[in-house]
Amino acid sequence: MLRIAVVVLLLTLAGTPAAAQPAYPTRPVEIIVAFAPGGGADVAARLVAAYASKKWGQPVNVVNMPGASGITGTLRALGARPDGHTLLLEPHATASMLFAVESEVPFKMDGKTPIGLMTLDPVIYTVKDDSPWKTLADVAAAAKRDPKSFRYGIAGVAGVAAFSVSQFLYGAGVPVAETNRVVFTGGAPAITALAGGHVDFAGQQWSESAPLIQGKKVRALAVVHPTRLPGLPDVPTAKEAGFPDLDVVGWQGLAGPPKLPAPIVAKWVALLEEASKDPAFLEQAARVNKVIAFKGPDAYWQFQQEELKKYVPLATKMGIRK
Amino acid sequence: MDTLPFLAHGFAAALTPQNLLFALIGSVLGTLVGVLPGLGPTSGIAILLPLTAFLPPAPAIIMLAAIYYGAMYGGSTTAILVNIPGEVASVVTTLDGYQMARQGRAGPALAIAAISSFVAGTLGLVGLTFFAPPLADVALRIGPPEYFGLVVLSFSVVVSLSGPSLLKGLSAAALGALVALVGLDPMSGVRRFTYGTTTLLGGIDFIAVIIGLFAITEVLLSVEASTPAVSLAPLGKLMPPWSELRRCIATMLRATGVGFVLGLLPGCTPGAISFISYDIEKRSSKTPERFGHGAIEGVAAPEGANNATTSAGFVPLFALGIPATPALAVLLSGLMIYGLQPGPLLFEKQPQFVWTVIASMYVGNVMLLILNLPLVGLWARLVKVPYAVMAPLILIFSVIGAFSVRNSFVDVGMALAFGVIGYVMVKLGYPTAPLVLALILTPMLESALRQSLSMAHGSALVFVQRPLALVLIAVGLALTAWSLLARRRT
Amino acid sequence: MEGRRAELLAGVVLAVLGALSLVEALRLRDDWQGARLMPGALGVVLVALALGHLISRAPAVAPAWPAAVGRARVAALLVGLVGYVVVLPLAGFLASTAVFVLALLRALRGGGWTRSLALTVLIAAGCDLVFRRWLGMPLP
Numbered sequence: 001m002l003r004i005a006v007v008v009l010l011l012t013l014a015g016t017p018a019a020a021q022p023a024y025p026t027r028p029v030e031i032i033v034a035f036a037p038g039g040g041a042d043v044a045a046r047l048v049a050a051y052a053s054k055k056w057g058q059p060v061n062v063v064n065m066p067g068a069s070g071i072t073g074t075l076r077a078l079g080a081r082p083d084g085h086t087l088l089l090e091p092h093a094t095a096s097m098l099f100a101v102e103s104e105v106p107f108k109m110d111g112k113t114p115i116g117l118m119t120l121d122p123v124i125y126t127v128k129d130d131s132p133w134k135t136l137a138d139v140a141a142a143a144k145r146d147p148k149s150f151r152y153g154i155a156g157v158a159g160v161a162a163f164s165v166s167q168f169l170y171g172a173g174v175p176v177a178e179t180n181r182v183v184f185t186g187g188a189p190a191i192t193a194l195a196g197g198h199v200d201f202a203g204q205q206w207s208e209s210a211p212l213i214q215g216k217k218v219r220a221l222a223v224v225h226p227t228r229l230p231g232l233p234d235v236p237t238a239k240e241a242g243f244p245d246l247d248v249v250g251w252q253g254l255a256g257p258p259k260l261p262a263p264i265v266a267k268w269v270a271l272l273e274e275a276s277k278d279p280a281f282l283e284q285a286a287r288v289n290k291v292i293a294f295k296g297p298d299a300y301w302q303f304q305q306e307e308l309k310k311y312v313p314l315a316t317k318m319g320i321r322k
Numbered sequence: 323m324d325t326l327p328f329l330a331h332g333f334a335a336a337l338t339p340q341n342l343l344f345a346l347i348g349s350v351l352g353t354l355v356g357v358l359p360g361l362g363p364t365s366g367i368a369i370l371l372p373l374t375a376f377l378p379p380a381p382a383i384i385m386l387a388a389i390y391y392g393a394m395y396g397g398s399t400t401a402i403l404v405n406i407p408g409e410v411a412s413v414v415t416t417l418d419g420y421q422m423a424r425q426g427r428a429g430p431a432l433a434i435a436a437i438s439s440f441v442a443g444t445l446g447l448v449g450l451t452f453f454a455p456p457l458a459d460v461a462l463r464i465g466p467p468e469y470f471g472l473v474v475l476s477f478s479v480v481v482s483l484s485g486p487s488l489l490k491g492l493s494a495a496a497l498g499a500l501v502a503l504v505g506l507d508p509m510s511g512v513r514r515f516t517y518g519t520t521t522l523l524g525g526i527d528f529i530a531v532i533i534g535l536f537a538i539t540e541v542l543l544s545v546e547a548s549t550p551a552v553s554l555a556p557l558g559k560l561m562p563p564w565s566e567l568r569r570c571i572a573t574m575l576r577a578t579g580v581g582f583v584l585g586l587l588p589g590c591t592p593g594a595i596s597f598i599s600y601d602i603e604k605r606s607s608k609t610p611e612r613f614g615h616g617a618i619e620g621v622a623a624p625e626g627a628n629n630a631t632t633s634a635g636f637v638p639l640f641a642l643g644i645p646a647t648p649a650l651a652v653l654l655s656g657l658m659i660y661g662l663q664p665g666p667l668l669f670e671k672q673p674q675f676v677w678t679v680i681a682s683m684y685v686g687n688v689m690l691l692i693l694n695l696p697l698v699g700l701w702a703r704l705v706k707v708p709y710a711v712m713a714p715l716i717l718i719f720s721v722i723g724a725f726s727v728r729n730s731f732v733d734v735g736m737a738l739a740f741g742v743i744g745y746v747m748v749k750l751g752y753p754t755a756p757l758v759l760a761l762i763l764t765p766m767l768e769s770a771l772r773q774s775l776s777m778a779h780g781s782a783l784v785f786v787q788r789p790l791a792l793v794l795i796a797v798g799l800a801l802t803a804w805s806l807l808a809r810r811r812t
Numbered sequence: 813m814e815g816r817r818a819e820l821l822a823g824v825v826l827a828v829l830g831a832l833s834l835v836e837a838l839r840l841r842d843d844w845q846g847a848r849l850m851p852g853a854l855g856v857v858l859v860a861l862a863l864g865h866l867i868s869r870a871p872a873v874a875p876a877w878p879a880a881v882g883r884a885r886v887a888a889l890l891v892g893l894v895g896y897v898v899v900l901p902l903a904g905f906l907a908s909t910a911v912f913v914l915a916l917l918r919a920l921r922g923g924g925w926t927r928s929l930a931l932t933v934l935i936a937a938g939c940d941l942v943f944r945r946w947l948g949m950p951l952p
Contacts, residue, residue: 369949487870489861489864489865489868489870492861493822493826493861493865496826496829496854496857496858496861497829499850499854499857500829500833500854500858503833503850503851503854507842507846507847509846509847510842510846510847512840512841512842512846512847514836514840514847514851515832515836515851538893541889542886542889542890545882545885545886545889545920546878546882546883546885546886547882708921709920710916710917710920710921711917711931711935713916713920714912714913714916714917714935715935717893717896717912717916718909718912718913718935718939721896721897721900722939722943722949722951725949725951726949729949729950731897731900731901734897734900735897738893738894738897741890741893742890745886749875749876749877750818750819750822750875751873751875752822764850767850768849768850771849772845772846772849775845776845780845
């Protein structure tokens with residue numbers, strides 16, 4: 001009896017009847033995330049997917065295709081039929097940073113239909129909670145004084161943190177080549193190592209750093225954002241901390257395969273814009289440590305190109321441009 | 323000690339009919355998902371996460387946690403019955419579990435797996451309940467040099483599992499290490515062994531290799547005979563005799579200890595932990611030669627260690643907001659969407675929520691035991707299903723399982739390739755366990771080594787300067803030496 | 813001598829893999845303590861193991877290859893499996909699985925067609941329902 005009930009329950013939950021939609025979407029939509037579940041890109045996708053499902057009555061499913069720093073999944077999404085039922089969640093990594101670093105990317109930066117920017121994940125510079133360094137200036141001074149014992153942790157040689165920390169160190173005149181760069185495989189291991197005192201400094205994204213900051217294991221020194229973050233009112237902005245030129249930020253947006261029809265793009269743009277003003281959605285986003293920032297397709301494309309321009313010289317300086 | 327009243331409240335909430343129902347559904351779903359090869363806890367939670375979106379937060383989390391535990395248990399069922407580990411952690415269970423099934427002792431194997439999982443999981447939860455915050459802090463102190471020490475320790479297991487020929491065992495391990503290196507280097511992003519293709523860019527997936535080496539190889543081997551069957555021995559009793567159970571008590575306690583302590587460390591792969599636990603058990607036994615041929619402790623140890631690890635994994639998750647495994651990372655994002663802010667403040671700000679979830683994990687463990695012990699009879703009988711039906715099912719599940727990892731057919735191809743490789747290896751007398759262990763350990767070895775060196779500007783002295791790391795390395799070398807000497811004697 | 817030959821072959825394979833590893837280590841443009849560390853070290857280990865195979869004086873175990881009939885069965889299964897995987901993205905999950913299952917059932921149990929067909933429908937349709945429709949996996 002219980003089993004029957006369970007089966008009925010599950011079948012009803014799983015088989016959402018398609019509401020009578022005259023137009024798109026007429027079947028379930030897939031948003032491909034080229035990264036593992038639970039990561040920054042995945043969380044952003046699931047937020048939007050849930051919102052869109054509820055709005056349109058059609059399931060919008062997140063499909064994870066991790067591997068090769070996001071190249072595998074991105075290739076699959078861009079090669080899909082442009083009928084609006086397969087979309088791509090684009091994080092900064094595959095939309096701009098990759099092109100600043102790699103010369104042979106299997107897809108072109110303009111080989112897609114940009115839909116819009118959805119979320120930002122600001123960079124937060126952090127040190128261990130009991131560190132003697134209380135401001136970014138302290139860190140810069142210490143690193144200049146004794147670069148050989150200065151250890152910083154980053155997630156990936158060409159990730160957000162690599163750029164954010166390098167930008168800070170180079171900008172502050174620290175002899176970077178003499179410092180110790182410890183590379184981790186993800187944001188969580190990097191921040192964990194910071195909390196454990198195995199490295200002295202980090203510059204990961206908000207969603208990666210938030211739990212340990214809130215848990216008082218790690219201290220935030222500054223956030224790279226025009227204003228202070230609502231969840232971290234005591235943390236100054238980079239500008240306030242005396243480093244106005246820091247501008248590396250993580251973000252996630254939505255795109256589709258090339259030649260996606262305009263009405264479908266318009267529908268999504270309208271949804272994203274609406275979500276960005278919906279208080280319930282904003283609250284949900286804040287809970288998973290994402291800042292909602294909306295840009296329409298043209299502004300989004302412009303933004304990506306500006307980002308690329310920003311990263312190329314930095315990548316060259318860091319010696320990672322291939 | 324205000325933990326107990328909170329826990330009591332938690333139990334009150336967890337034992338409501340609604341929450342019990344969801345714990346039950348989660349356990350069942352999780353077990354089913356875990357039984358399917360390739361669909362481990364990670365994909366299980368990811369796939370089933372949308373289903374929980376319709377529920378209020380507490381039942382949703384209860385269900386997700388139950389799915390997680392269930393999936394961990396489900397993986398061992400197929401490991402024992404048909405030599406297909408449901409996920410990474412069940413690989414070790416196949417070593418003795420499948421042998422027991424072939425001897426007609428599938429029942430006792432399944433039973434001890436359930437019992438050991440229950441005991442270790444529950445004890446682990448006790449650790450979580452009372453010691454979470456301080457344990458999490460200790461776990462933070464384990465950095466790259468210490469992880470390197472752990473890897474050296476794990477290496478001694480390779481020697482132990484090499485079977486009669488050390489040369490062949492090491493060769494298998496070396497092959498496993500090579501497979502692990504294919505793809506993008508996770509730290510520097512450099513392409514290795516991809517030879518210009520995008521196919522190999524994502525690396526060779528671990529699950530695909532396991533499916534190939536265990537499931538497909540086994541089918542290829544079985545098909546040689548004209549009347550293949552998993553077990554030609556008559557099906558014996560369903561429960562292990564008391565004498566064996568009594569022997570396993572010490573095993574379960576040891577496994578709980580090892581699994582829990584190592585499970586606290588986010589950088590320590592759970593698969594490696596079950597190998598270590600198995601090896602410790604083998605060394606503690608007065609008759610180690612039984613291991614690998616159907617020793618019941620060989621099932622009790624890894625199963626217990628797995629569940630203790632599962633429980634321990636929640637310590638950094640709740641206390642620090644750090645997921646120790648990909649499955650927990652998905653769980654974490656689910657938790658956050660439901661308004662749970664993991665981190666040290668969790669216990670202060672949302673005690674009700676946390677304790678309800680923890681209480682329902684206890685309940686879930688009991689539920690799994692109650693669900694599965696009676697089912698042992700049913701599962702054990704599966705061994706008698708005609709092979710003509712089993713073989714296609716195993717192969718289809720293998721294909722689906724390999725596909726499901728990254729929704730890619732490349733992985734299916736890999737599984738097939740390793741099916742053939744495994745077949746050849748078995749025929750030539752090369753043990754597959756070291757290959758799998760090396761495959762698991764190499765990423766950990768590489769990152770620990772490189773990170774440690776870069777912490778000290780490339781100097782290897784970093785290992786000597788940190789006492790804990792030094793101790794672990796020394797113990798690892800000692801264990802390896804012990805294993806080598808033990809081989810000389812036999 | 814079968815066993816000895818097999819061991820030498822294995823040794824050669826290991827040597828080749830070791831060489832590939834060393835070549836890759838040399839080709840990479842990174843530090844020796846970076847991405848090149850493991851391929852380099854592993855290359856050396858593989859070559860050492862290959863040498864170990866060559867000079868090993870342990871009695872060689874002859875591999876237990878199956879008799880001709882067994883070999884044919886294994887080969888047939890492999891061909892069938894490869895065929896299934898190749899056809900799957902083209903013909904869709906339901907159709908390919910049905911054909912595969914039917915072929916295997918017939919090959920392994922012989923007997924009547926009705927039973928085989930019934931089982932085929934049960935298995936193929938069941939899998940399709942559970943994995944593709946219910947769990948929503950993106951199978952073709």
